[in-house]
Amino acid sequence: GYRRAMAQLLGATEVDELISHSLFSVEGGQAAGAQLLERGCTGIVCASDLMALGAIRACRDRGLSVPGEVSV
Incomplete structure (x- = not known):
């Protein structure tokens, strides 16, 4: 469904x-x-809260704000 x-x-x-x-x-x-x-x-949609924290880290490492520039 996601792919379609x-x-x-x-x-x-x-x-x-x-x-x-x-x-x-x-x-x-x-x-x-x-x-x-x-x-x-x-x-970015994550499978768990821990993975979401990691995704937020990746955003911050690049100077991007969550949720301003990237939604997690």
Whole structure:
């Protein structure tokens, strides 16, 4: 469902570039968040609160504000 919805919204055929798999931890969330930010994502959905904290760290490492510039 996610892949279909994103393809319709973005017209993107490579929706898998918007998905990042990692360890279920703060460090995993930070690594995945960093990858997604490098790909230009401005919204990140995480599988757990710990991963979300890691994604927020990745944003702050780049000087980005949450939720001002990136939604987590």
